[in-house]
Amino acid sequence: MRAGARPILPQHRLPPETDMNRPIHTLATLRHIETLAGQAGMPLMDRAAGAIADRVEQRIVRGEPILALAGRGNNGGDALLAAARLAARGHRVDAWLPLGEPATDDARRAHAQALAAGVTLVVAPRTAPALALDGLFGIGLRRAPDAAACAAIDWLNGISGHRLALDVPSGLDAWSGQVTGCAVAATETLTFLADKPGLLTHDGPDQAGDVHLATLDIPPAWWPAADGACYQPDDDITHRLARKQNAHKGSFGCVAVLGGATGMTGAALLAARAALRTGAGKVRIGLLEPALAVDPLYPELMLDDAPAPSPTPMSRSWRSAPGSVSRRRPRNCCGTRCSAADRWCSTPTP
Numbered sequence: 001m002r003a004g005a006r007p008i009l010p011q012h013r014l015p016p017e018t019d020m021n022r023p024i025h026t027l028a029t030l031r032h033i034e035t036l037a038g039q040a041g042m043p044l045m046d047r048a049a050g051a052i053a054d055r056v057e058q059r060i061v062r063g064e065p066i067l068a069l070a071g072r073g074n075n076g077g078d079a080l081l082a083a084a085r086l087a088a089r090g091h092r093v094d095a096w097l098p099l100g101e102p103a104t105d106d107a108r109r110a111h112a113q114a115l116a117a118g119v120t121l122v123v124a125p126r127t128a129p130a131l132a133l134d135g136l137f138g139i140g141l142r143r144a145p146d147a148a149a150c151a152a153i154d155w156l157n158g159i160s161g162h163r164l165a166l167d168v169p170s171g172l173d174a175w176s177g178q179v180t181g182c183a184v185a186a187t188e189t190l191t192f193l194a195d196k197p198g199l200l201t202h203d204g205p206d207q208a209g210d211v212h213l214a215t216l217d218i219p220p221a222w223w224p225a226a227d228g229a230c231y232q233p234d235d236d237i238t239h240r241l242a243r244k245q246n247a248h249k250g251s252f253g254c255v256a257v258l259g260g261a262t263g264m265t266g267a268a269l270l271a272a273r274a275a276l277r278t279g280a281g282k283v284r285i286g287l288l289e290p291a292l293a294v295d296p297l298y299p300e301l302m303l304d305d306a307p308a309p310s311p312t313p314m315s316r317s318w319r320s321a322p323g324s325v326s327r328r329r330p331r332n333c334c335g336t337r338c339s340a341a342d343r344w345c346s347t348p349t350p
């Protein structure tokens with residue numbers, strides 16, 4: 001999804017927000033919310049710092065050393081203000097600014113508060129911390145980290161203690177999920193306002209560790225419609241679906257899967273099994289090269305030959321246009337009861 005791109009799904013198709021299904025917004029939207037908060041005098045950095053301090057206290061015991069690693073922007077400000085909060089609560093906190101002095105007003109204020117609260121400014125880490133806050137770069141990362149940043153990141157990745165990334169692991173592109181050069185390998189990430197796409201794709205899941213969201217109590221009315229959703233169904237979502245006791249497989253819609261050229265039967269099977277596990281009533285696979293009579297793990301799947309006109313042209317067109325949408329309807333797809341309302345999608349191929 002590009003910045004400013006059309007929503008991934010039409011709005012009416014976005015499932016409702018739950019713990020398993022969180023909205024994703026563009027970085028431009030997050031910046032817009034930040035502006036609104038500024039205009040309303042809402043102290044987002046204070047709220048972020050409170051959430052960070054609470055999270056840290058769940059991870060360490062009092063007396064263990066904490067290090068706040070702070071860059072020059074507001075991500076560093078989050079780390080410094082959290083350090084101030086923790087010091088005020090009686091924790092032992094050092095702050096390390098390997099890239100230089102804070103460069104934003106909020107970060108400068110956080111820096112002053114940290115010093116006033118008793119945080120010790122160090123020019124290099126004194127001891128291995130039990131927990132380090134990664135506040136080098138957040139959504140403001142604009143280029144690959146330079147040598148000084150990479151040296152700090154390498155040091156951080158070498159500690160045995162907990163590495164708590166603030167907003168995103170430093171060095172990870174919050175939009176694309178790509179690492180260029182170096183990035184923090186966090187044990188945990190506390191992200192603010194909303195999930196970032198970069199935490200969910202490419203290198204993001206490996207770099208971020210467990211991701212937790214601090215929404216910072218933004219008034220719901222401020223949020224525009226989501227641009228996408230982080231949909232995380234559990235292994236058997238069907239038990240969550242409200243269903244009548246006398247329901248049957250014809251009550252829950254039909255899914256047709258086309259695929260399974262020679263040597264590729266697995267992809268079609270996985271797609272069809274996923275459809276079953278997310279609640280589809282009938283799932284029919286049209287195999288381009290029939291190789292199976294039954295799926296032994298999911299015998300309820302209906303296997304069939306691929307639809308007309310012939311497997312070969314269909315196979316070519318699918319390979320040449322991955323991600324395209326076919327409106328052709330296979331013969332026998334769940335009979336006549338799934339017709340006009342059907343949506344046909346292929347899976348994108350890397």
Ligand SMILES: NC(=O)C1=CN([C@@H]2O[C@H](COP(=O)(O)OP(=O)(O)OC[C@H]3O[C@@H](n4cnc5c(N)ncnc54)[C@H](OP(=O)(O)O)[C@@H]3O)[C@@H](O)[C@H]2O)[C@@H](O)CC1
Pocket residue numbers: 030031033034044045048071072073074075076078103104136137138139140141142143144145146149166167168192193
């Ligand atoms: N949005 C929100 O609502 C909220 C935001 N909050 C927090 O603010 C964060 C965003 O803050 P931000 O905009 O100040 O950017 P940030 O990530 O600190 O980085 C900018 C600094 O890094 C520098 N820099 C960049 N790339 C570099 C590189 N490769 N190598 C070296 N330097 C590089 C860049 O320097 P410059 O490019 O200007 O020379 C600048 O100094 C956000 O992630 C969240 O933690 C929360 O407080 C609450 C709500």
Ligand SMILES: [K+]
Pocket residue numbers: 075134135136137138165166167168169170
């Ligand atoms: K960070």
